[in-house]
Amino acid sequence: MDLDTVRTFVAAADAGQFQEAAAELAVTQQAVSKRIAVLERGLGVRLFTRTPRGAELTIDGQAFLPHARELLRVAERAAASVHTGRRPLRVDIIASRGAASGLMRGFHQAHPEIDLDVLMLFDIETAVAAIRSGAIDASFRAVAAPGRPLPEDIASVRVLDEPLQLLTGPAHALASARSVTVAQIVGHRIWMPGIVPGTEWAAYYDDLVAAFGLTIEATGPNFGSDALLDTVADTPALATFMSERTRLVWPADHGLRRIPVTGPTPVYPHSLLWHRDNPHPALATLRAHLAATAAGHHDAGTWMPDWVIPR
Numbered sequence: 001m002d003l004d005t006v007r008t009f010v011a012a013a014d015a016g017q018f019q020e021a022a023a024e025l026a027v028t029q030q031a032v033s034k035r036i037a038v039l040e041r042g043l044g045v046r047l048f049t050r051t052p053r054g055a056e057l058t059i060d061g062q063a064f065l066p067h068a069r070e071l072l073r074v075a076e077r078a079a080a081s082v083h084t085g086r087r088p089l090r091v092d093i094i095a096s097r098g099a100a101s102g103l104m105r106g107f108h109q110a111h112p113e114i115d116l117d118v119l120m121l122f123d124i125e126t127a128v129a130a131i132r133s134g135a136i137d138a139s140f141r142a143v144a145a146p147g148r149p150l151p152e153d154i155a156s157v158r159v160l161d162e163p164l165q166l167l168t169g170p171a172h173a174l175a176s177a178r179s180v181t182v183a184q185i186v187g188h189r190i191w192m193p194g195i196v197p198g199t200e201w202a203a204y205y206d207d208l209v210a211a212f213g214l215t216i217e218a219t220g221p222n223f224g225s226d227a228l229l230d231t232v233a234d235t236p237a238l239a240t241f242m243s244e245r246t247r248l249v250w251p252a253d254h255g256l257r258r259i260p261v262t263g264p265t266p267v268y269p270h271s272l273l274w275h276r277d278n279p280h281p282a283l284a285t286l287r288a289h290l291a292a293t294a295a296g297h298h299d300a301g302t303w304m305p306d307w308v309i310p311r
Contacts (some may be wrong), residue, residue: 001039001042001071002039003072003075004035004039005035005036005038005042006039006068006071006072007025007038007072008021008025008032008035008036008039009035009036009061009064009065010065010067010068010069010072011025011032012032012036012048012055013061013065013068015053015054016054016055016056016287017053017055018032018033018036018054018055019054019169021194023262024048030090033298035050043060043064044120045058045060045061045064046058046060046061046063047060047064047290048061054137063114064154064209065208070256073077073078074269075144075183086113087280088115088116088117089114089115089116089117089138089280089282089283089286090116090117090119090135090136090137090138091104091116091117091118091119091137091138091140091286092119092120092121092127092130092136092138092139092140093118093119093120094120094121094122094139094140094141096108097222097225097239097246097247097248098118098243098245098246098249099140099160099162099243099244099246099268099270100140101118101247102115102247102269103140103159103160103270103290104116104118105125105147106289107286107289110289110293111282111285111289114244114282114285116176118204119136120126121136121139122199123199123200124139124143124148124199124200126150127139127141127273128150128151128154128273131154131273131274131275131278132151132153132154132275133249134275134278137274137278137280137282137283138272138273138274138278138283138286139269139273139274140270140272140273141156141200141270141271141273141307142200142201142204142268142269142270143156143200143271143273143308145154150309152276153275153276153277153280154273154274154276155273155274155275156271156272156273156274156309157271157272157287157290157291158269158270158271158308158309159270159271159272159291160169160208160245160269160270160290161267161268161269161270161302162244162256162267162268162302163243163260163261163265163266163267163268163269163302164241164242164243164244164261164265164266164267164268165241165242165243165244165258165259165260165261166180166185166239166240166241166258166259166261167229167232167236167240167242167244167256167257167258167259168232168239168256168257168259169232169233169234169236169238169239169242169254169255169256169257170233170254170255170256170257170258171236172236172237172238173236174188174239174259175186175257175259177259178259178260179259179260179262180261180262181198181260181261181262181263182212182214182261182262182263182264182266182303183212183214183263183298185214185239186213186214186215187215188214188215188219188239189217189237189238189239190214190215190216190217190238190239190240190241191216191217191219191228191231191238191240192205192216192217192218192225192230192240192241193218193219193220193221193228194218194222195216195218195221196229201268203307204268204305205241207258207305208266208303209278209303211303216241217257225248226250228240229248229250229254229256230254232256233250233254233255233256233297241266242258243268262301263301264301264302264303265301265302265303266304267302267304268304269304269308269309271309272286272287272290274287
């Protein structure tokens, strides 16, 4: 069904005269009559009856009118969904409790006029493919893992270097420390069941282990952060690493401790990825906001893998 004929029908129905509809659509009255005739032939019914006062809807025309309006609304929404100036900015934040989620909440508070679609993709390959296909506009990632450089059409910028903290239960040997050095953690069991081989965070922690001789265990099923916190709180032999900006809530009787790590401080590098040819105007606004508000870069006394893309 041709949308021009549907649009002409709605204009004529609203105006009650073909002549006024022609003026509204900037076409001739003859063109309006032809379009209505084409629509009537396609539907197999008469939509208007000519009267001395103009054109009145038949019963079939009255029945068709609300559906015609909905067709035009659907068409408008469909066009808006691919129009970068009108559709929401789509951003991958990996997880709902991490630093990227907080950065996007801050962006939304600063720019409530910008529509956002926030989603969570698991691995960097999926995120890059979604950026290249146009399914998303940007993604927060730690780039790039060894042997997996970004495609040339993908741009990136470091937006945040997030310190790691040691999370322990109240009975852990390090629980009373105000801070711990990396050397002090050596020999303690660090349990992180969320590490998945092949991800950028797995590459990060592999290098951390190799650099400092730490013991990180990723054994057992990953039942999520609540189960991790329960286990660490109840087991003096286990601790875990937690990023500084990760938002977690636990029962008061858990007695968990978040302890800064120093000498050096391992920092997790968050970067924003996007397609170099992406024209969405809100993408530039997001990049400017992050440059102004998320400049948490730590050089002196910090550590990160040598494969991390420089700022």
